[in-house]
């Protein structure tokens with residue numbers, strides 16, 4: 001089995017992938033913490049022959065995790081943001097400073113769709129762009145839905161946005177504090193994603209496929225106007241592309257990759273942008 005680990009600021013997600021069949025056998029998530037000890041909610045390391053890790057947690061968390069895993073597993077691969085990989089050129093002035101989850105998302109997106117816009121809706125919402133020739137432009141980082149809510153301190157932190165709500169319900173004016181907060185932060189997130197996407201496509205003169213991932217991707221997706229795909233395993237896809245271990249991975253196939261969303265004509269994106277700028 002291959003253990004893929006995506007250590008975020010809040011949650012550490014894992015999945016076990018069968019090295020022979022390429023099937024995903026199990027998945028889980030635990031709070032990110034210093035010690036990643038096997039136990040409840042953590043996979044059995046006896047069946048693991050290789051580990052691939054993406055981590056944006058503090059250095060100590062990664063160091064402890066790697067030390068623990070190296071005692072039990074033969075090969076442990078840790079992804080890093082590089083100046084260049086798999087045809088993509090990192091847009092950061094200091095490439096190593098780009099969050100590796102963003103870098104892996106961009107690599108997966110580029111392998112799937114060529115030039116694209118990748119959005120990760122986690123603790124932070126990040127939006128990244130890579131052009132059809134492989135130039136990554138950099139991107140945007142904004143607070144995620146939960147962070148926005150917690151920062152308001154209005155006693156609403158425990159009332160999450162129902163992930164099954166329709167965008168229409170979430171965008172109307174709230175008639176109670178909890179609604180005003182939930183609808184406000186939802187409006188902030190989806191407006192930002194719509195605007196950033198249109199703005200950058202307009203500036204670069206290209207209509208790019210849009211890909212969403214992260215814990216809040218499904219709910220944000222409902223408020224995104226352009227055709228797009230939700231790809232829960234996008235960061236894992238980047239790990240597969242960087243460290244291909246199975247036959248399917250070596251052939252360039254990533255587990256759970258969606259079909260590439262339909263490209264909207266650039267004129268339509270520009271018309272939408274012009275309209276929103278009139279308001």
Ligand SMILES: Nc1ncnc2c1ncn2[C@@H]1O[C@H](COP(=O)(O)OP(=O)(O)OP(=O)(O)O)[C@@H](O)[C@H]1O
Pocket residue numbers: 007008009010011012056101121122123124144145146147213214215216
């Ligand atoms: N069980 C859960 N626990 C915590 N947050 C959850 C859960 N399910 C969904 N979420 C939502 O997912 C978001 C967290 O997203 P995600 O799981 O992508 O990761 P993260 O660990 O915060 O990632 P990163 O720190 O890399 O942004 C939160 O804003 C929250 O609204």
Ligand SMILES: CC(C)(CO)[C@@H](O)C(=O)NCCC(=O)O
Pocket residue numbers: 008009056097098099100101102122124126141
């Ligand atoms: C922005 C987050 C927290 C999103 O997970 C992560 O990608 C990160 O810690 N990035 C480092 C800063 C940067 O990407 O510029």
Ligand SMILES: [K+]
Pocket residue numbers: 008101120122123214
């Ligand atoms: K993440």
